[in-house]
Amino acid sequence: MRTFGVLRTTGLVTAAPLVLAVTGLVHPRHLTAATAGQWAGLHIALLAVFPFLVLGLVVPLWGRPRRDAEGGLTVLAWAGCLCYAVYYSGLDAVAGISAGTVVGHGVHGAAGRLFATGDELGRAGVYGLTVASLATCVVLWRRHGVRVLPGALVLLAACWSFVDSHIFWPRGVFTMLGFALGFALLTVAVSRNGDDVVTPGGLTSL
Numbered sequence: 001m002r003t004f005g006v007l008r009t010t011g012l013v014t015a016a017p018l019v020l021a022v023t024g025l026v027h028p029r030h031l032t033a034a035t036a037g038q039w040a041g042l043h044i045a046l047l048a049v050f051p052f053l054v055l056g057l058v059v060p061l062w063g064r065p066r067r068d069a070e071g072g073l074t075v076l077a078w079a080g081c082l083c084y085a086v087y088y089s090g091l092d093a094v095a096g097i098s099a100g101t102v103v104g105h106g107v108h109g110a111a112g113r114l115f116a117t118g119d120e121l122g123r124a125g126v127y128g129l130t131v132a133s134l135a136t137c138v139v140l141w142r143r144h145g146v147r148v149l150p151g152a153l154v155l156l157a158a159c160w161s162f163v164d165s166h167i168f169w170p171r172g173v174f175t176m177l178g179f180a181l182g183f184a185l186l187t188v189a190v191s192r193n194g195d196d197v198v199t200p201g202g203l204t205s206l
Contacts (some may be wrong), residue, residue, distance in 0.1 A: 006191045013059050013183040016052035021176035023049075024167035031111060036104030043096025050088050054081035054129070056155075056183030057136045060190055070139050077135035083128025091122035123163060130159040137186075144190050151185030154178055 027042055028035035057077055065071035095118025102110045137152035158178035165172040 006187060009059065009191075010184050010187045013056040013187060014180040016049055016055060017176040017179035017183070019049055020046070020053070020167050021173045021180070024169055024173040024176060027167060027169070027172075029168065031099060031103055033103060033106070036100045040097050040100025040104060043092050043100065046096070047089060047092055050092055051085040053179060054084060054132065056179065056186070057081055057132050060140060060186060061136060070142060073135045073139045077132045077139070080128040080130070080132025080135065084125045084132065086125070087121045087128065088125030091118045091125060094118040094121060122166070126159065126162050129162070130156070133159050140186060140190060144192075147189045147192060148186055151182050151187075151189055154185060155182030158182055 023042060023046065028039050031039050058081060061074045061077055065074040095115050099111045099114040099118070102114070133152075133155050137148060137155065140148045141152070155178075158175050161171060161175040161178065165175045167173065167176055
């Protein structure tokens with residue numbers, strides 16, 4: 001039961017970054033008239049994937065926040081996750097769907113401005129994700145000690161890379177794999193010594 005619970009939780013929190021890593025392998029490197037259809041189509045599909053990257057932060061903190069420092073950090077982590085989900089979805093829509101559509105229809109001069117706006121939205125989203133990651137790691141460190149540090153370091157390195165890598169091959173793909181590894185390490189760390197892992201489906205005894 002313990003092993004199954006860890007595997008189930010690990011699968012839940014790593015699914016989105018792994019899907020994004022695979023998608024990065026087929027994502028066009030450049031937006032041209034020839035790649036515009038694939039560019040826009042991929043980003044339409046990714047609208048349903050990018051927000052779920054935060055599951056790796058939401059799941060370990062699942063439950064009503066307490067009225068103490070950990071509770072405050074939990075709320076901060078949730079706010080950072082929301083910031084990421086909103087603003088990075090904006091990048092997906094503007095620099096992905098909109099830019100691909102205008103280039104595909106031969107509209108000249110618009111894609112550059114769309115990319116600039118998308119980059120601003122994306123950076124805001126990643127900064128929110130970084131704040132959420134820091135807050136989550138501090139909470140988990142307070143609860144579980146130094147054993148969360150390997151996962152925390154990998155996660156924060158992935159956040160740093162994500163600022164300008166998106167999911168493009170090669171660095172973007174490795175960034176997503178970094179998120180998957182970081183989330184997996186945190187899941188294993190908090191499940192040691194018979195600890196409980198709280199998931200959206202309830203409390204899983206490991």
